[in-house]
Amino acid sequence: MKLTGVELRRISMPLVSPFRTSFGTETTRDVLLVRAVSTEAEGWGECVAMSGPLYSSEYVDAAADVLRRFFVPALAAVESAVEVGPALSRFHGHRMAKAAVETAVLDAELRAENRTLARELGAVHDRVPCGVSVGIMDSVGELLDAVGKYLDQGYLRIKLKIQPGWDIEPIRAVREQFGDILLQVDANTAYTLADARHLARLDTFNLLLIEQPLDEEDILGHADLARQIDTPVCLDESITSARAAAAAIRLGACAIVNIKPGRVGGYLEARRIHDVCLANDIPVWCGGMLETGIGRAANIALAALPGFTLPGDTSASDRYYRTDITPPFVLDDGELPVPTSPGIGIDPLEAELEAVTTSTEWLPL
Numbered sequence: 001m002k003l004t005g006v007e008l009r010r011i012s013m014p015l016v017s018p019f020r021t022s023f024g025t026e027t028t029r030d031v032l033l034v035r036a037v038s039t040e041a042e043g044w045g046e047c048v049a050m051s052g053p054l055y056s057s058e059y060v061d062a063a064a065d066v067l068r069r070f071f072v073p074a075l076a077a078v079e080s081a082v083e084v085g086p087a088l089s090r091f092h093g094h095r096m097a098k099a100a101v102e103t104a105v106l107d108a109e110l111r112a113e114n115r116t117l118a119r120e121l122g123a124v125h126d127r128v129p130c131g132v133s134v135g136i137m138d139s140v141g142e143l144l145d146a147v148g149k150y151l152d153q154g155y156l157r158i159k160l161k162i163q164p165g166w167d168i169e170p171i172r173a174v175r176e177q178f179g180d181i182l183l184q185v186d187a188n189t190a191y192t193l194a195d196a197r198h199l200a201r202l203d204t205f206n207l208l209l210i211e212q213p214l215d216e217e218d219i220l221g222h223a224d225l226a227r228q229i230d231t232p233v234c235l236d237e238s239i240t241s242a243r244a245a246a247a248a249i250r251l252g253a254c255a256i257v258n259i260k261p262g263r264v265g266g267y268l269e270a271r272r273i274h275d276v277c278l279a280n281d282i283p284v285w286c287g288g289m290l291e292t293g294i295g296r297a298a299n300i301a302l303a304a305l306p307g308f309t310l311p312g313d314t315s316a317s318d319r320y321y322r323t324d325i326t327p328p329f330v331l332d333d334g335e336l337p338v339p340t341s342p343g344i345g346i347d348p349l350e351a352e353l354e355a356v357t358t359s360t361e362w363l364p365l
């Protein structure tokens, strides 16, 4: 496969409701889409970087810059997606940007060969169970309304965003109101090890897991915390590679791993993390970054691998967007279907895509 160029396309997607986490509130997703064009086919990737460097050091303008100046020019001799990682390995970090372009090349390659991403990654299911991530709210009443609505829609597991001052009471209220549902919490690094006794108070709520309670670099802190609380510790931000996953597991820093392809540099590294976790009996689940249908399609393929034994943040399109840029993913009995068409298995809808596009840039190779 010979790449002829890469298009960077920025789109602006208003969320159906603001999404509040411990690091900020997202009301509109400023998404960077990457389209890789080859002599045989073209493919899509979605960059999951946010507008600002708040979830991690990456942000969308930086992703566009590093792709334009360094990554795309380095792909001139690349003929297959497996060559993208090695071609970019001398560049440090910027994993979300790397993931976006690797996915676009992989999608183009799979489409040219008439193969699906799910099959390529080793998927063993044709449907995946779905959870939903519920942001921090102004009041417990508002939270209960939101959780009730999602449960009515069929979501199989609820994840609550927490932070100091918004943890015990909202969790207790959700448990009291909705009983024995699958429930987990996500702190996005908002606590320190000094909060261990406070976090041990969550033990009584029988949570599936607590996600990334401490700083992303604090692997030993997570190992210490894991010894002091009964709730299983899950890592997200800390796990940037298969090597990082292996180290965190060996140190006892996590019992569960959230896999987000963008965070780790792409689907090929995501699969390696899955393999490391499976070999160590560590359950994994697929995280989300408020993706459009492009990123969602690929995540659902990944979530169909055998080690993904917990419902992911792979919600239906209408949880995020009134109008998506692809045909929507619609929840069916709490599950989404794994795409069956070649590549990521979905195409942008031309008019919908044009309507939200704010800029495009063609980078010839």
Ligand code: NPG
Pocket (backbone or CB within 6 Å): 021, 026, 050, 055, 132, 133, 186, 188, 236, 287, 288, 289, 290, 291, 313, 314, 315
């Ligand atoms: O359903 O896509 C989704 C969102 C899931 O909570 C979610 N994502 O930290 O995992 C996270 C969080 C996030 C959202 C992080 C937006 C960064 C930005």
